[in-house]
Amino acid sequence: QTQLNIEQRYHLESNLVDALKNGELSLNYQPFFCLKNNKVIGAEALLRWNNPILGNVPPDQFINLAERNGQINEIGNFVLHTAIAQAAKWFVIQPQNFRIAINISPVQFRNSSFAEHIENLLSLYNLPASALEIEITEGILLQDEHVAQHTIKKLQQFGVRVSLDDFGTGYSSLSYLQKYSFNTLKIDRCFITNIEKNEQDRELSKAIIAIGKKLDMHVIAEGVETQAQDDFIKSEECDYGQGYLYGKPVTAGLFEKSYLS
Ligand code: C2E
Ligand code: CA
Ligand code: CA
Numbered sequence: 001q002t003q004l005n006i007e008q009r010y011h012l013e014s015n016l017v018d019a020l021k022n023g024e025l026s027l028n029y030q031p032f033f034c035l036k037n038n039k040v041i042g043a044e045a046l047l048r049w050n051n052p053i054l055g056n057v058p059p060d061q062f063i064n065l066a067e068r069n070g071q072i073n074e075i076g077n078f079v080l081h082t083a084i085a086q087a088a089k090w091f092v093i094q095p096q097n098f099r100i101a102i103n104i105s106p107v108q109f110r111n112s113s114f115a116e117h118i119e120n121l122l123s124l125y126n127l128p129a130s131a132l133e134i135e136i137t138e139g140i141l142l143q144d145e146h147v148a149q150h151t152i153k154k155l156q157q158f159g160v161r162v163s164l165d166d167f168g169t170g171y172s173s174l175s176y177l178q179k180y181s182f183n184t185l186k187i188d189r190c191f192i193t194n195i196e197k198n199e200q201d202r203e204l205s206k207a208i209i210a211i212g213k214k215l216d217m218h219v220i221a222e223g224v225e226t227q228a229q230d231d232f233i234k235s236e237e238c239d240y241g242q243g244y245l246y247g248k249p250v251t252a253g254l255f256e257k258s259y260l261s
Pocket of ligand 1: 030045046047058059060063076079103104105165166222223224225242243244245249
């Protein structure tokens with residue numbers, strides 16, 4: 001994550017205020033694949049901000065600003081509405097094995113009616129709960145343990161999957177696996193990136209895949225860029241893969257053309 005100085009932050013923040021109403025925000029979709037049959041089984045929605053002056057601003061630079069000034073609720077809602085509406089259309093084209101993965105900020109997740117909100121959106125757009133996966137990070141679990149536990153359970157009760165993103169980068173990750181029941185574990189990109197050069201990362205990736213399997217979770221490797229990385233995760237029987245090797249994040253139109261027809 002790039003560190004911005006106070007002036008840059010101020011500049012971004014003042015432009016971000018109007019980004020949504022000026023139509024500067026949009027979503028890209030990156031495919032993820034089943035490694036057994038190499039089929040697309042879903043898409044992760046990734047937020048994009050294109051500002052006439054600033055150009056393309058990466059989410060790593062503006063999401064934490066939006067979290068601090070509260071705008072993330074509005075922006076997060078835009079993401080939920082857009083991605084769920086889009087997924088409902090794609091689900092019609094590919095009803096078997098298609099799901100949309102949506103990143104949720106801890107700020108959104110903290111809201112005690114988050115699970116109901118999701119339930120309402122699913123019925124509004126007519127998307128089956130099984131076609132939605134909510135991606136959260138450890139940051140969520142560091143807050144109010146009971147609220148988080150309750151929300152995760154509720155989501156799973158109506159059939160929404162919950163995945164733990166960036167796994168392996170935070171701390172005390174293993175105790176979270178015991179406390180919460182995730183459907184999917186996403187191995188952080190940094191492990192995958194170093195698989196070829198770093199023996200330790202290779203061993204850790206193996207261990208994470210094994211832990212996921214033991215605990216009945218699906219494991220997805222993200223940031224797969226090379227054939228050697230693909231070979232490795234396949235030999236370890238990792239379930240799913242995502243990364244530039246398989247497909248970069250693209251617009252909805254391009255996603256549909258490339259992967260769903
Ligand atoms: P993330 O959830 O870990 O998303 C994966 C990031 O890795 C994306 O960056 C994606 O473009 C990038 N990526 C995918 N495959 C590869 C690869 O093979 N190599 C490399 N080098 N990168 C790859 P992006 O789109 O810049 O998003 C960065 C982060 O911003 C995301 O990390 C997520 O934490 C956050 N984010 C994005 N969209 C949203 C959103 O709608 N809501 C929230 N709360 N956070 C979001
Ligand atoms: Ca993610
Ligand atoms: Ca991630």
